[in-house]
Amino acid sequence: MLNSYEDQIKAYIAQNLDMALLARYSEDTYNRINKERENLELYRNMVLNPEFKEKIIAKITEYVISKLQTSFKAELPESSRESYYMNSVKAFLDSHQMVLLAKKFSQEIQNGRIR
Numbered sequence: 001m002l003n004s005y006e007d008q009i010k011a012y013i014a015q016n017l018d019m020a021l022l023a024r025y026s027e028d029t030y031n032r033i034n035k036e037r038e039n040l041e042l043y044r045n046m047v048l049n050p051e052f053k054e055k056i057i058a059k060i061t062e063y064v065i066s067k068l069q070t071s072f073k074a075e076l077p078e079s080s081r082e083s084y085y086m087n088s089v090k091a092f093l094d095s096h097q098m099v100l101l102a103k104k105f106s107q108e109i110q111n112g113r114i115r
Helices: 002-022 029-048 050-067 078-092 095-110
Strands: none
Touching: 002 029, 002 050, 002 078, 002 095, 029 050, 029 078, 050 078, 050 095
8 A cells, every 4th residue: 555655755755855965064064064075976976877866766765665654544534644644754754864865775776785
């Protein structure tokens, strides 16, 4: 049942991942510059290799679906079930979390753990 939301989750990630990676940090200068540099490099890699970006989006989607199984409320009416679940996805997958997951899966793909 949750897999029926897979396309919506992928679309949400695809729409927001680039902006999350390009966001500026308001931390101290050293950490901010390093994080922004790492994020910009990952963004460039994804722009230059759309297949790489699709793999990252697919892995984040799988991760979100596996972690938010309890947020799916089958007892809700169908009309509100989807909005409840997608609101849970959006709350869980804020910009910071999306960047962390993108970096994690990028590293795993580059290390050959994910094909």
